Amino acid sequence: MMKYSFFPGCSMGSTAKCYRLSLEYVCRQIGMDLYEIDGWNCCGATSAHVMNEVMGLALPALSLAKAEKNFPHLDIATGCAACYSRLKTAAHHCKNDAGVRYQVEKTIGMPYEAKREVLNFMDIFGTEEAMTAMQEKIRRPLKGLKVACYYGCLNVRPAAITGAPDRENPMTMENIISLSGADCIDWSFKTECCGGAHQNDATTETRPLVDVIIRNAVANGAQCIVTACPLCNMNLEMRQKEYERIFGTPRIPVFAFTELIAIAMGAHWNEIALDAHYTDASKIIAEAIRAGKEADVK
Amino acid sequence: MSRVGVFVCHCGTNIAQTVDVERVAEAAKSFPGVVYSSTYKYMCSEPGQAMIKETIEKENLDRIVICSCTPRMHEVTFRKMLKGTKINPYQLEIANIREQCSWVHTDKEKATEKAINLARMSVAKVLLNEPLHTSSIPITKRALVIGGGIAGIQAALDIADAGHEVVLVEKESSIGGKMAMLDKTFPTLDCSACISTPKMVDVSQHPNITLMTSSEIESVGGYVGNFDVTIRQKAKYVNHDICTGCGLCETKCPTKVISEFNQGLAKRPAIGKMYAQAVPAKPVIDPNACRKLIDGKCGLCAKLCPLGCINFEDEDKLVTEKFGAIVVATGYQLIEWGELYPEYGGGKYKDVITGLQFERLVNASGPSEGHILRPSDNTEPKTIVIIKCVGSRDPKKGKSYCSRACCMYGAKHAHQILDKIPGAKVVTFYIDVRTPGKNYEEFYDNTRHDGAIYVRGRVSKIYEEDGKLICLGEDSLLARKVAVKADMVVLETAMVPAVGIRELAGMLGIAVDNHGWVTEAHPKLRPVETQTGGVFLCGVCQGPKDIPDTVAQAGAAASKVIGLLNKDSMETSPMISKVDESKCAGCGFCVKMCPYKAITLEDIDVRQGPKTVKKTVAKINGGLCQGCGACNVACRTGCIELLGFKNNQILEEVDSLCL
């Protein structure tokens, strides 16, 4: 049964247009149902938990409580690493600390029992059921495309909250991406922080973070980076021109991981707004599709 | 009627300032059985003891209570004193009015009250004390040494030189242990093989030493002076009685597998010696690699052997031998770091190696004949990073302890790199540099003068970029992040106990700590003894240490063994359990309780009226019983009593407190 409560998060409606469109496309294809939480609100990342401890837990708990009320039997899915981290933290504390739960329930004015899990889309698409369903729908494999899978920090850490078994070299995204026929490279900055949390208030300080990540991906032969978070995605690609000027950072397209799957499933470019990326991706994608077709003919 | 004497000690002012000792002595006079009481400044002193002895004679005492410091301090002293009197040394009780009274209380009135209570309890107990006598058990004058590393070799040689027979058991096909793998030893830089191989040869030629390689301990029975040990001699598939060690089989064997001795950096044939200087210098077949033994298709060595030594039908043999003492010298291995440190690549980078792998690389008899070459492409590295405390001092991922030798061999590695590779750059990441040993600090100093760079900080991550291994660390003295582009990284990984130590410890009845290091009987005063009589330890099996300490400890263990074996028999503590056979029902419950397997069930003949009938009763082996008393409590009929701590003695103590 592939049904989940869905917490879209603020970016999904705006800057993460490609992510949202491709996510919806893939879900349609494999028959996965996402029920958007009715009346969801911003989880508060990245300011609420910085400024006030209870607020940092209550804001995500408010959405979670609504999800629990509307869809008591569904786990909660979210596509953004920051939202995932905040929602999961709130759920974790409410589940394990009765004192926190009391505070939170009083604050949001609703009961919240934290019965269901918070999941990110890597967990969800990484299940055997989803993997099989996706495998069946792949129509045009992307041959020879070298992909660096970027997890970011909050999708895997802290271990006590996320429960991720491997925080240095996770492989879930690689497993999913390899369905599309693309080759995942082995690289070393999968789970390093991109500084997305401070992209406005500490721009100068976070620049080098993006630089080293992109450099390592390119050095290991990647043609593109895929992410599982709209914030990481934007932070890695939006200022590439600027980084090129300052550090000489190479330019590289950055996709949401669902985009590659959607393309491999045969999605039209417009359907998933592939041209909305800051760095032109059409060439490498077209090349990969062509190589895929050739391999098919042979 | 018993005649008890009570002696209250002032212990200078230690007791007297918080306890009114005179009042205690006065009160003691009213206790049942007490005929005499007095106080003295220092009961344990020469005049104090003389006074007690005199009083015993004069007052015709038959048991005494001494109110003084803890019995753990002077019980033995006073028992020795009583040996020269008419009183049995076990007709003595000590009331602890110092550590558990005067030192922990301030209110003199209450402390005195408590001291009186304690004295009364001791008097009540001593009234029920019985004279006890030590017994003696014979000693088998042979020693077993488990482990053939430098610790085991040294211990075996020392014991054998003293004239006692020794059996040295080693699980590998050659003795030599880890020291045989090393290139040079710090701080003198003498060649490890040059100083250890002569000792190995001595072992093989010593008339008093029997060497059992490829052997493991199967089971251990018996007790101090009389151990029965079963040893499994694993099949060697080569008849060592006729083999001359010509080495023909070794050179022709077509099967090559990864060499454990070379730490995975080279290959070895399926038949052969562990290494060139192996002792015994004769080959064995590795049954997990030999094609003939796996699928029956080869047997080349058997065809080639000029003497026909190869026997594919060879089987494991079990031998049981008697020993008087056992030395545990099972040593260590390095921690499996790959799983624990994904941030260091988790083993995927070939040029991230361990200290022991480096030893093989730099060793003239190693796979690269002493040239330091990168395992990945056999080129000479120019920049080498040494990381200390990998797995050590890391309670989350590895071990909480310090592995003690790494700082020094890390410095040695740095020195060797700078010595062998002109223009090389060595960066050592450290948290602390620990050099507590003779000439150690000087060696470290020299290494820095040689040009080794020491950066204080632990490396957070190693990753590969453009063919270089980039080590991210913090120079914590500058509080700046540093990224060193290295060609090779040496991890000085933690020492962990050898595999199987827990099973062995279980067989021997000795304790290991939560890491698996064997626990000594006392960390300071009995460092080579274990809690089981007759079992001694030496070397790294007790905890990480370097070669000088290991050899010193091996000598110490040997001297303890020699001391034991020089005796023809030994005395045992009389404070052990005793069965009242007339009451014993033979239920066998105590047998299960005893941690020392000291209790067995036996059939005895009892007279019942005119008839003699068989009856099953528990029998206690005085050599094995350690006097814990667990069986007492388990005994349903109450027929087992722990001498010195009998049920009625403790009950009397309880009663007298509540008066």
Added chain:
Amino acid sequence: MSVKENWEPKILAFCCNWCTYTGADLAGLNRMKYPENVHVIRVPCSSRVNPQFIIRAFQKGCDGVMVCGCHPGDCHYATGNYYTRRRFMLMKRLLEHNGIDPNRFVCRWISGAEAAKFRDVVTQVSNQIKAMGPNEKFREPYYLEKEAE
């Protein structure tokens, strides 16, 4: 029976020779202070403590009884304190069954190095027993009379 003023409880502690007794000695060596109403009886191992001893102590007028030994896994005799642990789980229930407040009976693991823990445990137990008042259950009439005087 009313509690007399300045009433001091009588507490008996069975301590194993190798860990807790050593720890108690160490507390002395370090001059730590604890209440005078605790009396230690030395036994070779906590597994030597027969439940009978505890019953007897309550019967004869003790207000609290402690059994202390090495930490599980650290027993000088390898396994003794495991027996103690199991035995005294049952003991607590037996005491409760007999109407004695099981909180009067305490079983703790204190190693030879844990002098401060010995002091803390002893002090805490002493305060706890003091707050509970004298033990009246289970006692032989003679002792009750004596106390009433």
Added chain:
Amino acid sequence: MSNRTMASLMRRAKVDPMDCYQCGKCAAGCPMANSMDLNSRQIMHCTQLGEAAYNKLISSEAIWLCTGCNVCHERCPHDVDIPSVIEQARYDAIEKGKIRRKSKIFNDIFLTNLKLTGKSQEAFLALIYNMVSLDIFQDMNSVPHMLRHKLVSVLPEFIKNPKEVSNTMEKSKEWGKAEK
């Protein structure tokens, strides 16, 4: 630790500062370490030294630069939860009114916006932030791309019931644990 402020910090953060033995593995892995006036290792050192050093810590920029990526905690050999210490230090800093200028501007704008709409409007946030912080041209070159591809909407969006969010935010403050 005898000092009450410190004891309370450590209770809240669930960390014993003496667990840290200053190996520096945290700072070595920290992506922001080189921009921080106190790196993560020094932050732990401040908590070990007591009140005076702690005051230095809460006046530092570093606690506001931490991205919360947790790599320090992940790799710490003694499992010291440094992000949790930083989090609590920030609350103490807020209570004393010591907030890094840019962080204060950003967080205030963010929370005000959140209070009004229940959602964060990335483009508006960036725009207003740039104006208030005087970094007017930051990221301006991305704006045409964003507008062309409709990555941001021109009008602010609202969630169904923004009142709920503002209520929750108001009530949160009643518990203390840092204000504003």
